[in-house]
Amino acid sequence: MKKWISLSIIVLLLTGCEKLDQRTGELKRMEEETVIKVKTVSAYTVVENQEARMLETAGVVMPKQELGLSFGTSGKIASILVQKGASVKAGQTLATLDQSSLQAGIQAAAGQVASANIRRSKALSGPESHEIQTRKLQVEKAKELAAKAEREYAQATVLFANGAIAKDELDRLALAQKQAKLSLEEEEIAYNKLMKGADRLDVEEAQVGVSQANVQLSRAKQEAADAVLKAPFSGVVAAVSQLSSEQTGPGSEVIRLVDTSSWIVKLQVDSEQIGLWQTGATVQVKSADGSEAEGKVTFVSPVMDQNVGAYPVEVTVDGSAANWKGGMTVTCHYPVAGKNAPIVPVASIGISDEEYYVMKIKENTVEKTPVKVGALHGTFYEVLEGLEPGDQIVGAGLSYVVDGEAVKVADE
Structure with missing residues (x-):
């Protein structure tokens, strides 16, 4: 009996230890899983x-100036004097139109100016001596004709009273006498006017003629000038769009000129940073190929560009300091004091x-x-x-x- 009890106790102890070990293992596994779950x-x-x-802001490189050039008038291109890639100076002639008809227009307008000036000079100087003499003779002749008509009418009056002539004859002579008198008055008025010297209205009319002729001449010269395409600034020819002998006209681009004496880096700065950007500040500009150049902040927009939700900022870099191309993306490094x-x-x-x-x-x-x-x-x-x-x-x-x-x- 005692032996059986001892065996039972041993079995119970072994079973309890086994369960304890199992429970301990479960707790250990739970602890390991918990540790694993902690990130x-x-x-x-x-x-x-x-x-x-350093504030780092990406921007796009643009040339200082870029302009498409066209003639100011229509015509056939006579010559194009530059090629793509050529460096040109301000005022240099780049292309011309056929000017044969334009030069003829200038000559005709110059002739009109000369004629108008002669008429004005004549009006200012007044009548010449031979004109006065001629007008005076015309007055004397009119006086003689008037006196003759007066005598004939007086004689006719006596003859009509005696029944020697008809009433129609008397009326004819009366009308002739009246017309002769009017002609005399007109000649005297013209003579008196001539004797007064230069007429104000004649002078003004002559001056208007001169002004109109000069306007026509200026217009003809401007058309000739518009037929010559000159560089408005020094730069590089980026494109030649037309050829000699082609017809062209105002607004039709012939040559595209780019000024690379300096580069403009255009930035878009958000509202959190715009207060840090100041005009005149120094900026280090780096391109993707590793080249660097120093620039200056030349423009900080006072208003936001609503299309992009940022403030436009421009940094200018000397063209000799960087061999860049328009449209490149660069990074501007802008130093700001620590806070x-x-x-x-x-x-x-x-x-x-x-x-x-x-x-x-x-x-x-x-x-x-x-x-x-x-x-x-x-x-x-x-x-x-x-x-x-x-x-x-x-x-x-x-x-x-x-x-x-x-x-x-x-x-x-």
């Missing part, structure tokens, strides 16, 4: 931004519901914390609100953690 994250400790930083504001990596900032946030690490647990960001300094954001120096945040991979999740910090 490992990289952390970043927030520090104040005391040092100067007493924390800075964090761009990768540590998330955006949710149009709000910026970070994942702050507290006692191995992440906490989603809204922040207000400021300027972008290369790969770092300024944080204006929401963080303090010394705070620890998830440095990257925000999409792999959620608010309230337990984490393990791997490194900083």
